Amino acid sequence: MTTETANKTIELIIVRQEDPESKSYEEKFSIPYRPNMNVISALMEIRRNPVNKEGQNTTPVAWDASCLEEVCGACSMVINGKPRQSCTALIDKLEQPIRLEPMNTFPVMRDLTVDRSRMFDSLKRVKAWVPIDGTYDLGPGPRMPEAKRQWAYELSKCMSCGVCLQACPNVNDKSDFIGPAAISQVRLFNAHPTGAMHKAERLQTLMDGDGGLSNCGNSQNCVEACPKEIPLTTSIAAMNRATTLQSFKNFFGSDNTA
Amino acid sequence: MSSSNREFIYRRLHSLLGVIPVGGFLIIHLSVNWFATRGVEEYNRAAAFMEALPFRYVLEALFIFLPLIFHAVYGLYIAFQARNNTSNFSYFRNWMFRLQRITGVLVLIFVTWHVWETRVAAAFGAEVNFNMMEEIVANPAALIAYIIGITATTFHFANGLWSFAITWGITVSPKSQRIATFVTMGIFAALTFVGIRSILAFVGV
Ligand code: SF4
Ligand code: FES
Numbered sequence: 001m002t003t004e005t006a007n008k009t010i011e012l013i014i015v016r017q018e019d020p021e022s023k024s025y026e027e028k029f030s031i032p033y034r035p036n037m038n039v040i041s042a043l044m045e046i047r048r049n050p051v052n053k054e055g056q057n058t059t060p061v062a063w064d065a066s067c068l069e070e071v072c073g074a075c076s077m078v079i080n081g082k083p084r085q086s087c088t089a090l091i092d093k094l095e096q097p098i099r100l101e102p103m104n105t106f107p108v109m110r111d112l113t114v115d116r117s118r119m120f121d122s123l124k125r126v127k128a129w130v131p132i133d134g135t136y137d138l139g140p141g142p143r144m145p146e147a148k149r150q151w152a153y154e155l156s157k158c159m160s161c162g163v164c165l166q167a168c169p170n171v172n173d174k175s176d177f178i179g180p181a182a183i184s185q186v187r188l189f190n191a192h193p194t195g196a197m198h199k200a201e202r203l204q205t206l207m208d209g210d211g212g213l214s215n216c217g218n219s220q221n222c223v224e225a226c227p228k229e230i231p232l233t234t235s236i237a238a239m240n241r242a243t244t245l246q247s248f249k250n251f252f253g254s255d256n257t258a
Numbered sequence: 259m260s261s262s263n264r265e266f267i268y269r270r271l272h273s274l275l276g277v278i279p280v281g282g283f284l285i286i287h288l289s290v291n292w293f294a295t296r297g298v299e300e301y302n303r304a305a306a307f308m309e310a311l312p313f314r315y316v317l318e319a320l321f322i323f324l325p326l327i328f329h330a331v332y333g334l335y336i337a338f339q340a341r342n343n344t345s346n347f348s349y350f351r352n353w354m355f356r357l358q359r360i361t362g363v364l365v366l367i368f369v370t371w372h373v374w375e376t377r378v379a380a381a382f383g384a385e386v387n388f389n390m391m392e393e394i395v396a397n398p399a400a401l402i403a404y405i406i407g408i409t410a411t412t413f414h415f416a417n418g419l420w421s422f423a424i425t426w427g428i429t430v431s432p433k434s435q436r437i438a439t440f441v442t443m444g445i446f447a448a449l450t451f452v453g454i455r456s457i458l459a460f461v462g463v
Contacts, residue, residue, distance in 0.1 A: 081346040169355065172341040207266040214269035217340060218421045219355035221347045234430060241427020243266070 008033035010042055011053075011097035014061055016111045024108070027061075028053035028097070039079060039086035039100065040065055043112075062111040070227060073161025077112045078103055083166035085227055086112075103166040119160040122182035126205045130195040142193035155188040155235065157228040164232060167225035169217065176211035180222040183213055184235035190242070203246045206239060213239055272332045273425045275325040276418050283322050284415055288449060291456035298388045301459075305387055330366050337362055358417050361410040368407030391460045401461060408453035416446035 009030045017024040030053045031045045040063075047060040065075035068087045075086045078101040080094060091098070106114035132138065144152070158181055165171045165179040186202045189195040206213040213236070222232040248254075293304040311317065337359040344356050375394055380386045395401040420442040423429040429438045 167343070167347055169340045169343050169352070172339075174341070175339040204263075207263045209262055210265050212266055214266045214425075217336070217355055217358075218351070218424055219347075220351040221343070221349060224347065224349050231432070233424075233435070234432060237424045237427060237430040237435070239427075240425055241430055244427045247263075247266075247270075 010037070010091055012042060012046075013097050013099045014111070015099075015101040016061065017102070017108050018110065020107055020109055027058060033091075035092075037091040039077075039089040039091065039094075039098070040068065040075060042091060042098075043086070043100075062109075062113050064113050071159055073116075073159035073163075076103055076161045076163055076166075077101065078166065083163040083225060085161065085163075088227075103162055105166045105168075105171055106162060114162075116160065116162050119162055119165070119181065122178045123160070123185060125178065125209075126182045126186045127198065127202050128182065128185040128189055130189060130192055131198060132194065144193050148191055151231075152188055152191045154228075155184050155191075155230060158184060158188075158230055159228065161227065163225050163227060164222035167221040169219050169221065170215055175215060177215035178206075178211050178213075180216070180226075180232040180236060183216075183239050184230055184232050187235040187238050187242075199242075200246060200249075203239070203243050207243050207247065213243060268332060269336075270425070272329055272336070273422050275329045276333075276415075277422050279321040280325050280329055281415050281419070284411065285449075288412075288452050288456070292452055294388065294391070294456045294459035301388045309386065326369070330362075330369075333362050334366070354417055354420075358414060358421070361414040361417075364407065364410040365414050368403070368410060371403070372407065388460070391457075395457060395460045401457070404457050405454055408457060409450050412446050412449040412453055416442045416449065419445065 010033050012029040012031070014027050014029060015024050016027050029046055031042060031049075034041075037045075043061055043063050050058050050060040052058045063075065063077065063086065065087055066072040067074070070085045070088045073085065076083060077086050078084075078099075079086060079089050080099050083103050086100075100112060102108045102112045102114050104114075106116055106118065109115050132141075160181060162181075164181055168177070168179055170177045171179045183206065186206055190199045190202055216236050218233075218236075220233050223230075223234075226232055290304050290308060293301040340355075340359060342356045342359070344352050376386055376390065379390070384390060395404060420435075420438050423438050424435065429435045
């Protein structure tokens with residue numbers, strides 16, 4: 001290691017919180033620089049030597065991670081104001097001091113760890129699956145046109161990371177908006193030839209109850225924030241069109257209920 | 259199942275009423291105002307024509323006041339549900355989202371004041387004509403308030419058309435949404451010109 005690298009440090013400001021009930025506070029850290037670090041390896045360095053910038057011993061910072069290749073979404077946090085995955089946030093590309101905060105749209109469990117259960121509850125709410133279980137073999141399903149498969153594949157990349165909910169001004173403690181991710185999943189499963197057999201039912205989940213599709217205010221932050229570049233605003237508009245048609249069918253009546 | 263879709267209906271109704279009839283009324287109102295640029299006589303004739311419309315009170319209530327009150331009250335509820343985050347997400351559309359809520363509140367204040375000064379005054383016997391408006395905007399503060407109020411109104415309407423097109427699933431593709439931005443901002447510019455040009459006619463510009 002050259003002396004230049006040896007003296008270089010990484011400055012971090014981390015928003016910490018003891019447990020879900022306690023108040024959050026900031027703690028500064030200054031850790032030795034190594035080339036090619038990401039936010040996760042910086043946090044691992046703090047865990048190895050939990051001493052803050054003032055030289056006081058402190059508790060290691062808690063965070064979540066799993067795949068380390070931006071496919072699981074577990075490591076999402078707010079880095080310099082933007083929600084994103086910490087495993088692909090390279091230190092060399094970040095302005096210092098690097099500010100780490102939990103995605104506070106979700107309940108904060110401890111430090112940077114949040115409870116993203118609502119992502120999975122929403123998937124349940126909108127029935128984001130293709131029901132095929134039964135007592136006998138139904139045989140192969142209908143084929144999917146290639147052009148449709150291509151755009152549907154993009155939607156299937158969602159990893160329920162929650163970044164789009166954190167970015168949305170309408171997902172907060174004052175509103176129970178389901179958020180863009182689950183809406184886009186309705187479009188995905190309704191595009192699936194077998195999934196389409198339960199199309200009306202899924203659309204109904206977006207119209208019924210509070211915090212459904214209509215709570216979208218079109219700020220379009222989600223599409224800017226999504227790390228998987230999922231066309232969330234197109235999905236939302238497509239579901240707006242589908243629910244418009246569905247509500248006409250429901251009200252005026254139609255044999256074409258699916 | 260359909261009994262619990264109340265919020266969906268309210269939101270869609272809020273979107274619809276903002277354009278039909280409230281937005282439609284705004285266009286008629288601004289068109290009538292334009293007569294001011296053609297002089298006192300022309301303006302008074304147009305105002306008198308509007309006032310003499312048959313079933314005026316029923317029409318006003320059904321096509322203006324009731325939809326407007328619903329749109330305003332429910333709109334306030336929507337506006338205060340947002341936690342604006344333009345500091346971290348300073349994207350164009352996020353700013354428009356925020357401006358839509360700010361102008362919504364401004365328009366509500368402006369329209370309340372405007373109705374108070376004109377319609378409520380009329381109910382107490384004042385005559386709604388060129389002279390009435392001339393006296394109101396003779397006060398420079400009132401003139402500035404009118405210019406701000408008109409601009410906020412035309413913005414809220416034009417930008418509202420943009421989200422109306424998404425809410426009803428008309429513009430789905432990013433391209434159509436982008437073009438809708440240009441079209442609706444064109445509408446904003448045109449209506450603002452009409453509105454401000456007309457109000458200036460009352461101060462003799
Ligand atoms: S849509 Fe994108 S931002 Fe939202 S949860 Fe899925 S991957 Fe994350
Ligand atoms: S650890 Fe899986 S996305 Fe970062």
